[in-house]
Amino acid sequence: MAAAAPDGFAVTITINGEPRSLTIPPSTTLLDLLRERLDLTGAKKGCDQGQCGACTVLVNGRRVNSCLQLAVMNDGAEVTTIEGLGQPGSLHPLQEAFVAHDAFQCGYCTPGQICSAVGMMSEGHAKTEPEIRELMSGNLCRCGAYSNIVDAIEDVMGSAAVREAAE
Amino acid sequence: MMNFSYTRAETIADAVAAVAGDPDARFIAGGTNLVDLMKYDVMKPGRLVDITRLPLREIEATDGGGLKIGALVPNSDLAYDQRIQRDYPLLSSAILAGASAQLRNAATTGGNLIQRTRCYYFYDVATPCNKREPGSGCSAKTGVNRIHAILGTSDACIATHPSDMCVALAALEAVVHVEGPDGQRTIAFADFHRLPGDEPQYDNTLAHGEMVTAVELPAPRFGQNHTYLKLRDRLSYAFALVSVAAAIEMDGDVIGETRVALGGVAHKPWRVPEAEALLKGKFATRELFGEVADRLLQGAKGFGDNDFKIELARRAVVRALTQAAAGAPQVQSNKIVN
Numbered sequence: 001m002a003a004a005a006p007d008g009f010a011v012t013i014t015i016n017g018e019p020r021s022l023t024i025p026p027s028t029t030l031l032d033l034l035r036e037r038l039d040l041t042g043a044k045k046g047c048d049q050g051q052c053g054a055c056t057v058l059v060n061g062r063r064v065n066s067c068l069q070l071a072v073m074n075d076g077a078e079v080t081t082i083e084g085l086g087q088p089g090s091l092h093p094l095q096e097a098f099v100a101h102d103a104f105q106c107g108y109c110t111p112g113q114i115c116s117a118v119g120m121m122s123e124g125h126a127k128t129e130p131e132i133r134e135l136m137s138g139n140l141c142r143c144g145a146y147s148n149i150v151d152a153i154e155d156v157m158g159s160a161a162v163r164e165a166a167e
Numbered sequence: 168m169m170n171f172s173y174t175r176a177e178t179i180a181d182a183v184a185a186v187a188g189d190p191d192a193r194f195i196a197g198g199t200n201l202v203d204l205m206k207y208d209v210m211k212p213g214r215l216v217d218i219t220r221l222p223l224r225e226i227e228a229t230d231g232g233g234l235k236i237g238a239l240v241p242n243s244d245l246a247y248d249q250r251i252q253r254d255y256p257l258l259s260s261a262i263l264a265g266a267s268a269q270l271r272n273a274a275t276t277g278g279n280l281i282q283r284t285r286c287y288y289f290y291d292v293a294t295p296c297n298k299r300e301p302g303s304g305c306s307a308k309t310g311v312n313r314i315h316a317i318l319g320t321s322d323a324c325i326a327t328h329p330s331d332m333c334v335a336l337a338a339l340e341a342v343v344h345v346e347g348p349d350g351q352r353t354i355a356f357a358d359f360h361r362l363p364g365d366e367p368q369y370d371n372t373l374a375h376g377e378m379v380t381a382v383e384l385p386a387p388r389f390g391q392n393h394t395y396l397k398l399r400d401r402l403s404y405a406f407a408l409v410s411v412a413a414a415i416e417m418d419g420d421v422i423g424e425t426r427v428a429l430g431g432v433a434h435k436p437w438r439v440p441e442a443e444a445l446l447k448g449k450f451a452t453r454e455l456f457g458e459v460a461d462r463l464l465q466g467a468k469g470f471g472d473n474d475f476k477i478e479l480a481r482r483a484v485v486r487a488l489t490q491a492a493a494g495a496p497q498v499q500s501n502k503i504v505n
């Protein structure tokens with residue numbers, strides 16, 4: 001049985017495609033690891049309690065709240081953050097759609113919204129607008145950009161459906 | 168968060184021995200409840216035993232025609248499993264009524280059962296709370312108690328169990344499989360959670376070091392007439408003020424077996440078999456559903472802010488039984504209540 005003292009535990013986590021070997025205290029959350037140690041400040045700390053979704057990232061392709069994940073427990077996992085989805089010049093379709101639809105004001109919730117929407121699309125359970133709203137309810141937006149967020153997601157889902165039909 | 172040591176278990180026996188042998192140790196699975204509570208020093212385990220690498224992620228058919236759900240099956244995988252959707256739609260619906268998609272991806276079957284109350288004072292370490300600090304008093308009884316229990320309360324504690332999934336599991340009469348230092352045993356769902364009495368620090372009947380390994384569902388009976396009706400302060404991503412899991416076996420127009428469990432009203436999912444029996448062999452009428460609600464809520468008592476829950480629960484039971492009898496379950500994406 002692998003065990004560690006409070007000060008450090010050696011893990012390897014693949015972050016945005018790059019394996020990172022790190023020694024971290026067990027109490028470090030995945031969100032703090034990303035932001036404080038790896039300088040990936042895209043994922044935001046809104047509530048630190050699982051109540052807002054600003055910290056949403058993809059772990060092995062599934063969206064989770066990184067503020068409630070102990071980083072040590074993600075040893076061996078593949079983590080994708082907003083930085084890994086796309087960069088200026090090569091944006092992810094959802095990033096482009098958020099810009100095109102003005103789906104934000106302050107932008108604080110946006111990285112979480114986009115990671116969450118990517119996760120939702122790969123889960124494949126949202127087909128209608130009420131279903132998108134329900135399955136995106138884990139991402140709060142204090143600026144109230146919800147209707148444009150839904151439009152942006154519908155736009156990308158629509159194009160994906162069109163592509164699938166063409167294939 | 169206080170520092171703690173971290174152990175990764177490779178076998179169930181390892182995990183059980185590690186926790187049983189250390190009064191300060193706890194299992195951790197999805198972490199969505201425990202990490203939150205540790206951040207606020209509500210729970211301060213000296214050691215966490217990570218059970219997420221154990222082989223408890225399967226949903227298997229049982230000889231009895233039911234399903235055995237591994238303790239580590241994520242809430243979302245369980246809710247979307249085709250067998251669950253087809254044969255236990257009530258369970259799927261209740262899970263999807265809870266938390267958010269992100270949380271359901273991380274949360275596990277075992278962790279959902281053992282999640283702790285959302286009582287504000289339990290979370291606020293600056294206030295007395297018998298559940299967090301036995302003997303310190305209950306701040307909620309005379310404080311803000313809008314979300315608190317109306318049934319089965321005690322002088323010591325008026326907290327509710329916050330799970331949605333467990334309300335459905337209570338109605339479906341699931342069985343909890345556990346493994347401890349003395350071997351394996353099973354616990355009927357009705358006996359898994361407990362009322363607070365004068366020991367509110369215990370939410371359930373597990374001994375320290377006992378691990379939930381699986382939750383077993385009996386053979387399906389309520390695929391047609393069921394509903395999970397959850398009432399809360401906003402449409403999604405909020406805990407229940409009151410919820411009702413209802414399942415009816417209809418024989419034409421006549422009611423056979425019925426199960427009703429309430430959430431948000433007690434320290435455990437609330438069932439009253441005598442109330443359910445009132446429906447047997449009868450035609451579905453609003454009046455009769457009202458009698459069932461009255462019997463379910465017999466002895467209900469509010470503490471001020473939560474007085475409204477008594478009438479809300481009464482109406483929710485009538486509405487849920489109406490939905491179930493009509494075979495028109497509450498839709499969880501579109502919250503219009505029919």
Ligand SMILES: Cc1cc2nc3c(=O)[nH]c(=O)nc-3n(C[C@H](O)[C@H](O)[C@H](O)COP(=O)(O)OP(=O)(O)OC[C@H]3O[C@@H](n4cnc5c(N)ncnc54)[C@H](O)[C@@H]3O)c2cc1C
Nearest residue numbers: 050196197198199200201265266275277278279281331379
């Ligand atoms: C913002 C927010 C909103 C939420 N809303 C809802 C809601 O509306 N409805 C709802 O039902 N839930 C809701 N939840 C709660 C969520 O469902 C639980 O946090 C989750 O189910 C816990 O599972 P976990 O695997 O993450 O548990 P963990 O946090 O890992 O563990 C919880 C507890 O269970 C123990 N434990 C875990 N697994 C086992 C096991 N196999 N055997 C023995 N002990 C074990 C741990 O020691 C710990 O004490 C919400 C949570 C948050 C943060």
Ligand code: SF4
Nearest residue numbers: 286296297305324325
């Ligand atoms: S209701 Fe229970 S959990 Fe809440 S303050 Fe009272 S003792 Fe603590």
Ligand code: FES
Nearest residue numbers: 046047048053067
């Ligand atoms: S910061 Fe993680 S959910 Fe708010």
Ligand code: FES
Nearest residue numbers: 105107141142143
């Ligand atoms: S854009 Fe400001 S919080 Fe969503």
